[in-house]
Amino acid sequence: MSNLELNRSAPLLEVQHLRKTFGGRGGKPGPIVAVDDISFSLEPGECLAVVGESGSGKSTLARTLLRLVDADSGRVLYHGKDLLKVTHSEMQRQRRFLQMVFQDPYASLHPRRNVAQLISEPWEVHDGIVEKSSRKDRIEALLAEVNLPEHFISYYPNQMSGGQRQRVAIARALALEPKILILDEPVSALDVSVQAQVIKVLMSLQERRGLAYIFISHDLPLVRLVAHKVAVMNRGQFVETGATEEIFSNPRHEYTKSLLASSPSAGEFENAQRT
Amino acid sequence: MSKLLEISGLRISFESGFGKVDAVRGVNLTMDMGDAVAVVGASGSGKTVLGRSLLGLVDAPGVVRGSIKFGGEEIVGKSEKELRDIRGLGIGMVFQDALDGLNPVYTIGSQLSEIFTVRLGLSRSAAKSRAVSIMEQVGIRRASERYHDYPHQFSGGMRQRICIAMAIGLKPKILIADEPTTALDVTVQAGILRLIKDLQAETGMGLIFVTHDLAVARTISTRIVVMYAGQIVEEGPTEELFRFPKHPYTKALLAAHPARVRSWRDLEPIPDAFVTDPSSGETTGHSSPSIVITN
Amino acid sequence: MVLQSTPIVASSRITRWRASPKWQMFTSSPLAVASTAWLIFVVVLAFVVAPLVVDQANHQTIAMRFYAPFRLDKGFEFFLGADSLGRPIMLQLIVGARTSVLIAIFAVSISAATGYAVGVVSGYFGGWVDNILLRLADIIHTVPSLLMALVVLFILQPSIFNLIIVLGITRIPVYLRTSRTQTMEVRERMFVEVSKAIGASNWRIITRDIAPLVFPTIRTLAMLEVSAVILSAASLTFLGIGLQRPDVDWGMMVSDGRAYLKSAWFVAVFPGIVIVLTALSANILSNWLRAVEDPAQSTLFFRAKKKKGAAEE
Numbered sequence: 011m012s013n014l015e016l017n018r019s020a021p022l023l024e025v026q027h028l029r030k031t032f033g034g035r036g037g038k039p040g041p042i043v044a045v046d047d048i049s050f051s052l053e054p055g056e057c058l059a060v061v062g063e064s065g066s067g068k069s070t071l072a073r074t075l076l077r078l079v080d081a082d083s084g085r086v087l088y089h090g091k092d093l094l095k096v097t098h099s100e101m102q103r104q105r106r107f108l109q110m111v112f113q114d115p116y117a118s119l120h121p122r123r124n125v126a127q128l129i130s131e132p133w134e135v136h137d138g139i140v141e142k143s144s145r146k147d148r149i150e151a152l153l154a155e156v157n158l159p160e161h162f163i164s165y166y167p168n169q170m171s172g173g174q175r176q177r178v179a180i181a182r183a184l185a186l187e188p189k190i191l192i193l194d195e196p197v198s199a200l201d202v203s204v205q206a207q208v209i210k211v212l213m214s215l216q217e218r219r220g221l222a223y224i225f226i227s228h229d230l231p232l233v234r235l236v237a238h239k240v241a242v243m244n245r246g247q248f249v250e251t252g253a254t255e256e257i258f259s260n261p262r263h264e265y266t267k268s269l270l271a272s273s274p275s276a277g278e279f280e281n282a283q284r285t
Numbered sequence: 286m287s288k289l290l291e292i293s294g295l296r297i298s299f300e301s302g303f304g305k306v307d308a309v310r311g312v313n314l315t316m317d318m319g320d321a322v323a324v325v326g327a328s329g330s331g332k333t334v335l336g337r338s339l340l341g342l343v344d345a346p347g348v349v350r351g352s353i354k355f356g357g358e359e360i361v362g363k364s365e366k367e368l369r370d371i372r373g374l375g376i377g378m379v380f381q382d383a384l385d386g387l388n389p390v391y392t393i394g395s396q397l398s399e400i401f402t403v404r405l406g407l408s409r410s411a412a413k414s415r416a417v418s419i420m421e422q423v424g425i426r427r428a429s430e431r432y433h434d435y436p437h438q439f440s441g442g443m444r445q446r447i448c449i450a451m452a453i454g455l456k457p458k459i460l461i462a463d464e465p466t467t468a469l470d471v472t473v474q475a476g477i478l479r480l481i482k483d484l485q486a487e488t489g490m491g492l493i494f495v496t497h498d499l500a501v502a503r504t505i506s507t508r509i510v511v512m513y514a515g516q517i518v519e520e521g522p523t524e525e526l527f528r529f530p531k532h533p534y535t536k537a538l539l540a541a542h543p544a545r546v547r548s549w550r551d552l553e554p555i556p557d558a559f560v561t562d563p564s565s566g567e568t569t570g571h572s573s574p575s576i577v578i579t580n
Numbered sequence: 581m582v583l584q585s586t587p588i589v590a591s592s593r594i595t596r597w598r599a600s601p602k603w604q605m606f607t608s609s610p611l612a613v614a615s616t617a618w619l620i621f622v623v624v625l626a627f628v629v630a631p632l633v634v635d636q637a638n639h640q641t642i643a644m645r646f647y648a649p650f651r652l653d654k655g656f657e658f659f660l661g662a663d664s665l666g667r668p669i670m671l672q673l674i675v676g677a678r679t680s681v682l683i684a685i686f687a688v689s690i691s692a693a694t695g696y697a698v699g700v701v702s703g704y705f706g707g708w709v710d711n712i713l714l715r716l717a718d719i720i721h722t723v724p725s726l727l728m729a730l731v732v733l734f735i736l737q738p739s740i741f742n743l744i745i746v747l748g749i750t751r752i753p754v755y756l757r758t759s760r761t762q763t764m765e766v767r768e769r770m771f772v773e774v775s776k777a778i779g780a781s782n783w784r785i786i787t788r789d790i791a792p793l794v795f796p797t798i799r800t801l802a803m804l805e806v807s808a809v810i811l812s813a814a815s816l817t818f819l820g821i822g823l824q825r826p827d828v829d830w831g832m833m834v835s836d837g838r839a840y841l842k843s844a845w846f847v848a849v850f851p852g853i854v855i856v857l858t859a860l861s862a863n864i865l866s867n868w869l870r871a872v873e874d875p876a877q878s879t880l881f882f883r884a885k886k887k888k889g890a891a892e893e
Contacts, residue, residue: 063470064441076777105779112777117770122792135780172328179774201327201497206541206554213549228471231500231544235552272475274500275544 021051022222023108023190028084030067030074039082044070046246048084052190057216057223059233059254061269062243068226069113071243072192075224076110077101106136109188113195115175119167125153125178126163132185139186152181155218156211173204177211184215192224197232209236231275234258242266288354289458289491290316290339295351297334297343308334308347310515318458321485321492323502323523325538326512327555332495335512336463339493340376341368356458373404377452381464383444386451387436393447394432400454415454423450424480442473446480453484459491460484466501478505500544503527511535612868615861622677622858630678633657637671638826644668646844661846663836669850672828676851679829680858683744684809690748692802695755700794702756703763704786714760717753725750726812733821743822747809758801762794803866807859814855830855 028048033040044067052058062068073079075086077093086093093104109132112118119128129149133140140148150160156177167175176196183191196212197205213236216223227233233240234254241251242265250263261267297309309331316322326332334343341360343349353360355375360368372378380386388396394416401412413432420428423446436444445465452460462481466474482505485492494505502509502523509526511519511534519532530536539545540553606612636657642665647654649661649669657668702713729746736742766772767790775785814831816822823832830851837848 063472078773078776102779105777110774110777112770112774114770118774120771120789131775131780132778135775135778135784182778202499202543203327203497203538203541203555205543206552209543209549210552210554229543230471235543235546235549268472272472273544274474274478274498274504 022054022056022088023052024085024087025050025052025075026085026087028071028074028086029082030070030079031082034082043067043246045074045081048246048248050241050248050251052222052224054189054222055216055220056239057225057237059225059227059237059240060243061227061230061233061240063228063269065245066243067246068243069194072110072194072224072226075192076105076108102136106139106186107189108192109183109186109190110192110194111176111179111183111196114199115172115179116167116199118179119175121167124164124166125149128167128178129153129182129185132182136186148185149181152184155184155215156181157207171204172200173207176200176208180208180211180215184219188221190222190224192226194226195228196225198227198229205232212236230258230270230273242269288315289318289320289356290314291352291354292339293352293354295335295338295349295353297331297338297347297349299347301346308515309338311351312512312515312517314510314517314520316459316491316493318491319485319489320508321482321494321506322508322510323494323496323506324510324512325496325499325502327497329514330512331515332497332512333463336378336461336493336495339459339461340372340378341365342378373400373452373455373457375457376459376461377455377457378461378463379445379448379452379465381467383441383448384436386448387444389436392433392435393439394434397432397447397451397454400451404455416450419450419454420447422484423447424476425450440473441469442476445469445477449477449480449484453488453490456488457490459493461493461495463495464497467497474501481505499527499538499542511538606868609868611864615864615868618857618861619865623681625674626678626681630675633671634675637667637675637828639667641666646840646847648844649846649850660850661844663833663847664840664844669833669847672833673830673851673854676828676830676833677854679740679823679827680810680813680831683740683747683813683829684806686744687747687751687809687813688802688805690744691751692755692798692805694748695752695757696759696791696794696798698752699756699759700763700786700791703760704767704782704790706764710760713756717756720750721753726815729812729816730819730821733816738822738824740823740827743813743816746822747812751805751809754805755798755801758797759794762797763790766790766793800866800870803862803869806866807862810855810859810862 026049028045029039029043030045031039032042032044046067048071050058060068060071070079074081075093081094084094088104088107091100091104093101093108096104123131126146126149129152130140130145133145146163149163153160153162158174158177158181162170162174162178167178170178176199180196193212197208200208209232212223215221223236225233225236237254239251240254240257241248242257242263243249244265250257250261250266257266258270261270292312292314295309295312296307299306299308312331312335314322324332324335334347337343338349339353339355339360341363349361351361355371360371363371387393394413397416397419398409398412401407401415402409405412407415417428417432420432425431425443425446431439436447439447449462449465460481465481466477469477478501481492481494484490492505494502496502499509506523509521509523510517511526511532513534519526519530519535526535527539530539537553537555541555543549543552546552641662644654644658644662644666645664647658647662647666649659652659655668657671660668660670660673662668663672698713698717702710725747728750732746733742772785772789775789780789813822813829814834817829817831818835820832820835823829825832833851834848834855837844837846837851840847
């Protein structure tokens, strides 16, 4: 549990009654409800975990927030503006503050680009934010923040391990100095022994930069380590939400209980030190 | 009395125009009926290649040296035909990706029955009823109806159960499971692990469970073997290994596991230098460090 | 408890990484080497030698009519004999090489570039854009290209330019389809979604993310097509369509020599051999390239490895 002091003033992001269905035609909602009336708020510096299995709608939720997929209805308020309704060019500006790290480090990096090109892509898309001359320095600074040595700057994805690739993806996501990071199963594709590298980087970044995270995962022990708040998602709905420790010590919904019980680390694996 | 499985001095390397990769560097392992052994290691540790070599599934440009004795019989050097006799009947295998093991254009019923008609020479109807009963055994409800369904009509967990059914259908003495639950959701994973445990208890077969996750290994095994860079660095009864890990790598694995710490600050990531990744066959990025930790 | 006293050594288990296995593979395949040598030879002849011998090649000498080959007494250029107008066949072949190579290169470039570009756009956007472009390609594809070429060239004046245009356009569909299909596959990959999340425009995604990955397939296809175009061009000129003297290419030479097969076989046979060798070489080379890039298809070129998992010692 991070002992970050949370800023309790205005929430950074407010999602209200978000809804997304699939299979609809001509603007009408379809039969498959991926995101069913989701509402939540995100405070600055907070880490909200969205816990669910495949089919729960968690990835669709992430994509809806970024407008990679268009929601059917609902509002996503950032600094008072509804991100779902702004113009394309306004959305471009807002994209800077809301970035995403994708699940599969083996697929999310373009195979023909080296680290320098990968990390500077956001600067090329959003002209004028970082001068060409200062890019190299910024890249090196970002690499240091994610614990990658400087010489990685010329490496290609196939020369790096999964954990290193994911850290490059994180560096890329930080390039535009976002306030919110959406992390879609950031370590699920990695071996357990490698997850620690990435988690530590993510958490120290959060502390240092005061970032807010929406941390999507199905891995409960992991979520316990990183999140302040947890929302358990099943079939498009939040079936239970609450502070992390509450959810873990006092789960109320059946689904939450079954999730906790299924984890191979349930109970027996944990250190005697834990309460 | 020969052991069920005896591996000694196993070395597997891959040689191609690009160079040579030593995937397994001298492994010794023995196993009896009823043993449940978990082979734990990261990607690139050689654990998957090890599992596959037991069935003679290491293809050119891989070269296998050393000895693998199954029930006293040497596997290394056997011809394809001889290996085929062992596969399924003596040793069964479940792979990580259920879609690998299933042909999408045939119904799963026909794929299951095929095992019985081809290998045991059963009649079509006898094969069908065996297939249905084994489907029920692995927990597929309404088995006789679902017999006619195609792989894509099943969920990931169900498909994996079918693959397990195919692996144990001929009642092998050893079941090798290569990360069978890695791609599955947590609740589904729990079901599959329970299934494997139950099957093992029922049949008394030996189990080799390959995984990268110590937590999973703990729930399913009585003995754990830790692999690193192609070698076994530690081996022992499961509980003892967890309580009193001896080798630095084992300790490092435990210290890096998210479920073992109270705060993320206590996580001790395994340094990049010790991470091997097979995607390009190289150890990561930089030149080999000169750090050597001895016991 | 069995404990190995193994140190954690992170040294590489990879030994002998060779820098460029492609060169090794190349030199170990005599077919690839021979084909490349022939093609280089033809190109050198076409661009370096041809300009020097054009006048001599077209010089008609009645006295040298059907001069038989393999004799050097009248000069080196008559080593392969002379045709019905006394023109030295060897030099005609060289000038013909220039024509054939030019046609092949330009026609393939036009069709490959157009098909590639249109295919990527079509595959990326889908929808009605895709539908229309696909239908257009279908139309071109359905009509037998040779027939279409025949008709068009019959109407238009025969010239190298027209021949190139016709061959270029009729062969667009195969590139378009390949490019489109590959684009549709790459489009679904995660790094494309990443670019969208960063806010990249469609144009940027098409040109920087997708097109470079589609390019290798088009390149290989183009090489294969070179041999097809050479054959098509030769067929057309053989039928007397598309070119007229003093432009000459190999197909036309074969056509000219057809009437004299019994008496002066060499007039038709030498250009025929050259056509076959060139088309075959282009074909072999492109197959080799494909084999190198996609190891699954390499059976033709590389000797079978030792049997699986054979034990040594």
